[in-house]
Amino acid sequence: EPEVTQTPSHQVTQMGQEVILRCVPISNHLYFYWYRQILGQKVEFLVSFYNNEISEKSEIFDDQFSVERPDGSNFTLKIRSTKLEDSAMYFCASRLQDTSYEQYFGPGTRLTVT
Amino acid sequence: SQQGEEDPQALSIQEGENATMNCSYKTSINNLQWYRQNSGRGLVHLILIRSNEREKHSGRLRVTLDTSKKSSSLLITASRAADTASYFCATDAADSWGKLQFGAGTQVVVTP
Numbered sequence: 001e002p003e004v005t006q007t008p009s010h011q012v013t014q015m016g017q018e019v020i021l022r023c024v025p026i027s028n029h030l031y032f033y034w035y036r037q038i039l040g041q042k043v044e045f046l047v048s049f050y051n052n053e054i055s056e057k058s059e060i061f062d063d064q065f066s067v068e069r070p071d072g073s074n075f076t077l078k079i080r081s082t083k084l085e086d087s088a089m090y091f092c093a094s095r096l097q098d099t100s101y102e103q104y105f106g107p108g109t110r111l112t113v114t
Numbered sequence: 115s116q117q118g119e120e121d122p123q124a125l126s127i128q129e130g131e132n133a134t135m136n137c138s139y140k141t142s143i144n145n146l147q148w149y150r151q152n153s154g155r156g157l158v159h160l161i162l163i164r165s166n167e168r169e170k171h172s173g174r175l176r177v178t179l180d181t182s183k184k185s186s187s188l189l190i191t192a193s194r195a196a197d198t199a200s201y202f203c204a205t206d207a208a209d210s211w212g213k214l215q216f217g218a219g220t221q222v223v224v225t226p
Contacts, residue, residue, distance in 0.1 A: 031212055043157070043202065043216040055211040091156060095212055101145050101164075103214060107156040 002026045004106035006092050012112045013082055021077045021109045023092030031095040032075045033103060034067065036060070036088040043091065049075065082113045120203055120217040128225055133190040135220040137203030138183075144206045146179060147214065148188050150199045157202070160188075165208075193224045 005024045013019050025032050034046040047057040049067055066078045075094075079086055089110050093103040121136045137146070145164045149157040163170045163179045163186065170177045176189040190197055200221045204214040 033212065033214075035214070035216075042218050043204075043214075045213045045215065048211045048213060050211065056213050058213075093157075101206055101212065102147065102159050102162050103212065104159055105149075105157040 004092055004094055004104050006090075006106035006109050008109060009107065010110045010112070012114065015084060015113055016081050019079050019082055019111065021079075021090050021092075021111070023075045023077070023106055024073050025075055025092065025094030026096075026104060027073070029094035029096050029104075031055075031097075031103075032067075032069070033093040033095070034077045035091045035093065035105075037091065037108075038085075038088045046077070046090075079111075082111075084113050087111055087113045120201070120220045122220060123218070124221045124223075126223045126225070127193055129194055131193055131224075133193050133197070133222050133224070135188050135201055135222070137186045137188070137217055139186075139203075139205045139215075140184065142208045143181075144208045144210075146177075146186050147204045147206065148175075148177060148186075149202045149204060149216075151202065151219070152199045160201075190222075193222075195224050195226050198222060198224045 007022045032049040035043050037043045045058050047061045048055045064080045068076050089108045091108045092106045095103045119138050127133050145162050147162045148160040151157050161172045161177050163177050174191045179186045200219040202216050202219045204216045
């Protein structure tokens with residue numbers, strides 16, 4: 001069964017460094033999302049991406065964040081200058097099409113900022 | 115802002131028993147989805163119920179939706195130890211591009 005994959009599973013970085021989290025959505029899906037979950041807290045929406053552009057973003061998704069779909073398969077989240085409070089589990093999700101609302105999540109990347 | 119809020123926060127039952135958890139939300143939705151998360155792992159999609167549906171079944175799962183009360187419930191029948199996980203409801207607002215808003219979850223422990 002097709003699934004969303006994410007790499008790396010765990011990333012440790014120093015404050016101020018740039019990180020890129022990678023996702024491979026399910027191949028025929030058209031909508032892509034990033035969410036994050038700080039330890040012990042709710043899953044929070046970051047951004048949605050459709051037709052090669054951001055369709056919606058949350059207040060969390062400020063200028064330090066960017067997303068890209070550099071080729072036909074990868075979907076990346078970049079944090080330019082990481083802060084301690086960016087430490088969280090980051091989940092990528094994808095969705096098939098307009099009339100299909102189920103989102104399928106990847107296993108997540110645990111980001112630890114020291 | 116619209117949020118799904120689950121109740122109870124934690125539930126401990128024995129194998130074979132049913133587990134019921136509830137979710138409340140605040141504004142109009144397109145659909146409501148339930149997810150399961152095993153400790154430290156990803157979110158697994160369980161079931162989606164649209165705003166014009168009242169009840170849906172999938173295997174041992176039964177979901178209800180009451181849009182007048184802005185609430186949903188998830189029932190797991192004949193629970194198994196493997197059902198031990200956190201369960202989250204997530205609402206998809208009527209005017210969004212699929213942005214899901216998650217509740218804090220219900221932690222379910224099923225003991226053999």
